[in-house]
Amino acid sequence: MATIITSRTPHKTLPLIFLILVFLVTIFLFSKRTLDLHLSIYTTTTNPFNPDPQIHKPLILETNSNDLQPVDDDSVLKNQTGIVDSEPVDENPLLQTNSNGSELVKKSVNWGRKCNMHSGKWVRDERYPIYKPGSCPFVDEAFDCQANGRSDEDYMKWRWQPDQCHLPRFDATDFLVKLRGKRLMLVGDSMNRNQYESLLCMLYDSLPNKSKMYEIHGYKITKGRGYYVFKFEDYNCTVEFVRSHFLVREGTRINGQGNSNPTLAMDKIDKSAERWKRADILVFNTGHWWVHGKTSRGKNYFKEGDYIYPKFDAVEAFRRALKTWGKWIDKNMNQEKLVFYRGYSSAHFRGGEWDSGGTCHGEAEPIKSGRIIETYPPKMKIIEEVIQEMRFPVVLLNVTRLTNFRKDGHPSVYGKNVTGIKKVSTKREDCSHWCLPGVPDAWNELIYATLAAQTN
Numbered sequence: 001m002a003t004i005i006t007s008r009t010p011h012k013t014l015p016l017i018f019l020i021l022v023f024l025v026t027i028f029l030f031s032k033r034t035l036d037l038h039l040s041i042y043t044t045t046t047n048p049f050n051p052d053p054q055i056h057k058p059l060i061l062e063t064n065s066n067d068l069q070p071v072d073d074d075s076v077l078k079n080q081t082g083i084v085d086s087e088p089v090d091e092n093p094l095l096q097t098n099s100n101g102s103e104l105v106k107k108s109v110n111w112g113r114k115c116n117m118h119s120g121k122w123v124r125d126e127r128y129p130i131y132k133p134g135s136c137p138f139v140d141e142a143f144d145c146q147a148n149g150r151s152d153e154d155y156m157k158w159r160w161q162p163d164q165c166h167l168p169r170f171d172a173t174d175f176l177v178k179l180r181g182k183r184l185m186l187v188g189d190s191m192n193r194n195q196y197e198s199l200l201c202m203l204y205d206s207l208p209n210k211s212k213m214y215e216i217h218g219y220k221i222t223k224g225r226g227y228y229v230f231k232f233e234d235y236n237c238t239v240e241f242v243r244s245h246f247l248v249r250e251g252t253r254i255n256g257q258g259n260s261n262p263t264l265a266m267d268k269i270d271k272s273a274e275r276w277k278r279a280d281i282l283v284f285n286t287g288h289w290w291v292h293g294k295t296s297r298g299k300n301y302f303k304e305g306d307y308i309y310p311k312f313d314a315v316e317a318f319r320r321a322l323k324t325w326g327k328w329i330d331k332n333m334n335q336e337k338l339v340f341y342r343g344y345s346s347a348h349f350r351g352g353e354w355d356s357g358g359t360c361h362g363e364a365e366p367i368k369s370g371r372i373i374e375t376y377p378p379k380m381k382i383i384e385e386v387i388q389e390m391r392f393p394v395v396l397l398n399v400t401r402l403t404n405f406r407k408d409g410h411p412s413v414y415g416k417n418v419t420g421i422k423k424v425s426t427k428r429e430d431c432s433h434w435c436l437p438g439v440p441d442a443w444n445e446l447i448y449a450t451l452a453a454q455t456n
C-alpha cells in the first residue's frame with residue numbers, strides 16, 4: 001500500500017488516502033464500540049439471539065436501558081442515550097450504604113463496559129432469600145434443609161455481586177414476560193434438578209394465583225422421574241426439566257456371563273435430545289457423574305461405534321462426549337434459540353469424598369476471600385475448549401468460582417429429615433448439592449441478567 005501512496009500521480013493519491021483514512025476510522029470506531037458499549041458475558045460469539053456463525057468473538061449482549069432500568073427508577077439515573085455508563089462499584093450512586101454498613105443496591109442499571117458476571121463476591125443482603133423457606137412446594141426433600149432440621153439461616157442471605165457491574169434485581173414477572181410463548185428447558189443431572197427447583201420457586205413466588213402454575217401431568221418432583229413440564233398459564237410458557245446424566249447415550253451390553261452391564265456411547269447424543277429440540281431456551285450441565293464409580297471405573301463401559309473400550313479414561317471420555325454434544329447443538333440449534341451451559345458447581349467435602357466420610361456439616365459462612373479456587377477443574381477447561389470450537393454461541397454460566405466460596409450452602413446432613421433424631425449420622429453428607437432457597441437462586445439470577453441484557 002505504501003508504494004501506491006507514494007506514486008507519482010498526486011491527483012489519484014489524494015482520493016486513495018482519503019479512502020484509507022475513512023477505512024481506518026471505521027475500524028477504530030467499530031472496535032471502540034465493541035469494547036466500550038457492550039456487555040461481554042463470556043468469550044464465545046455474538047448475541048445468541050442473533051449469532052453470526054462465521055465469526056468467533058466475545059459473546060456480546062447489547063445493553064438496553066429499557067430492560068435494565070426498572071420502571072420506577074429515579075429519572076436521574078436514566079441515560080437518554082440508551083447506554084448506561086459503567087462506574088466503579090464503590091462510586092455507584094445506586095449503592096446506598098446505610099449506617100450499619102450493609103450495602104443496599106437499590107436498582108441495578110449499572111451494566112456497562114465489559115461485565116464479567118462471574119468474577120465478584122458474595123455480599124450480605126437482608127432482603128434475601130428471594131422466596132421464604134417452606135413457601136415453595138417444588139423443593140424436594142433432598143434440598144429442603146430448613147424443613148429437615150437445619151436451624152441456621154444466614155446461608156440464605158447472600159447476594160452475588162460481580163466486581164464490575166450490578167445484576168438486575170430478580171423480577172419474576174418480567175422473567176415470565178420474557179418467556180411468553182416459549183419453552184425453557186434444563187437438561188442434565190441432579191445438580192440441574194437442584195437449579196430447576198430453584199427456578200420454579202423463584203417464579204412461583206411472584207404469582208398472584210398459584211393455581212395457574214402446574215405440572216401438566218400432575219407429577220410431583222422426585223429423584224426418580226426424568227421429565228417434568230411446568231406450565232404457566234397466564235404466560236403460555238413452560239419450564240421443563242429433562243434428566244440426562246451424561247448428555248450422551250447410555251446403554252447396556254450383555255457380558256459373557258449373560259449379565260447386562262451399563263455402557264456409554266461417547267459418539268451418540270442422548271435419546272432425550274428429541275425433547276431438547278422443542279425448547280427455545282436450554283440450560284445444560286453434566287459433570288458430577290463422570291467419576292469412576294459411576295462409569296464402571298472405565299472398564300468395558302465407554303463405547304464408540306460398536307466398539308467397547310476395555311479400559312478408557314473418564315476425562316478423555318468427557319471431552320469426546322461434550323464434542324458430540326457440541327456437534328449436536330451446532331446442527332440442531334438456530335439463531336432463535338438461546339443455549340446456556342452451566343459450569344462445574346464446586347463441592348466442599350472436608351476430610352474425604354462424597355462416599356468416604358467427607359463433611360461440610362457446621363459450615364455457616366461463605367469463604368470471604370483469599371482461599372479461592374486453586375485448581376480450575378480440568379472438566380471446565382474441556383468445556384471452554386469445546387465451546388470455543390463450536391459455531392453456535394453457547395453462553396457459559398461460569399459458576400465454579402462463585403460456588404467455590406459457598407461451603408455453607410450445602411445440605412450436609414440435612415438432605416433428609418433429622419428433626420427428632422437424637423444422633424444424626426454423618427456417614428454420608430451431601431456437600432455437592434445446595435439447600436433451597438440458596439446458591440442456585442444466584443445462577444438463575446445470572447440467567448435473568450442475560451435475558452434482561454439482550455431482549456429488546
Ligand SMILES: *[C@@H]1O[C@H](CO)[C@@H](O)[C@H](O)[C@H]1NC(C)=O
Nearest residue numbers: 078079080081082083084085
Ligand atoms: C450516558 O452515556 C453516555 C455514553 O456513555 C455518556 O457520555 C453520558 O454522560 C451518559 N449520560 C448520563 C446522564 O449518565
Ligand SMILES: *[C@@H]1O[C@H](CO)[C@@H](O)[C@H](O)[C@H]1NC(C)=O
Nearest residue numbers: 098099100101102104126127
Ligand atoms: C442494618 O441494616 C438492615 C438493612 O437496612 C436493617 O434491616 C437492619 O435492621 C439494620 N441493623 C441494625 C442493627 O441497624
Ligand SMILES: *[C@@H]1O[C@H](CO)[C@@H](O)[C@H](O)[C@H]1NC(C)=O
Nearest residue numbers: 144147148417418419420421
Ligand atoms: C420431620 O420430622 C419431624 C419429627 O419426626 C416431624 O414433626 C416433621 O413434620 C418432619 N418434617 C417433614 C418436612 O417431613
Ligand SMILES: *[C@@H]1O[C@H](CO)[C@@H](O)[C@H](O)[C@H]1NC(C)=O
Nearest residue numbers: 180181182183235236237238
Ligand atoms: C402459546 O405459545 C405457542 C408457542 O409455544 C403458540 O404456538 C401458541 O399460539 C400460543 N398460544 C396463545 C394462546 O398465545
Ligand SMILES: *[C@@H]1O[C@H](CO)[C@@H](O)[C@H](O)[C@H]1NC(C)=O
Nearest residue numbers: 208209210211212213233234
Ligand atoms: C385461580 O386460577 C384458577 C385456575 O385458573 C381459577 O379457577 C381460580 O378462579 C383463580 N382464582 C382466583 C382467585 O382468581
Ligand SMILES: *[C@@H]1O[C@H](CO)[C@@H](O)[C@H](O)[C@H]1NC(C)=O
Nearest residue numbers: 043118373376384398400401
Ligand atoms: C471461570 O472462572 C474461573 C474461576 O474464576 C476462571 O479461572 C476461568 O477463567 C473462568 N472461565 C471463563 C471462560 O471465564
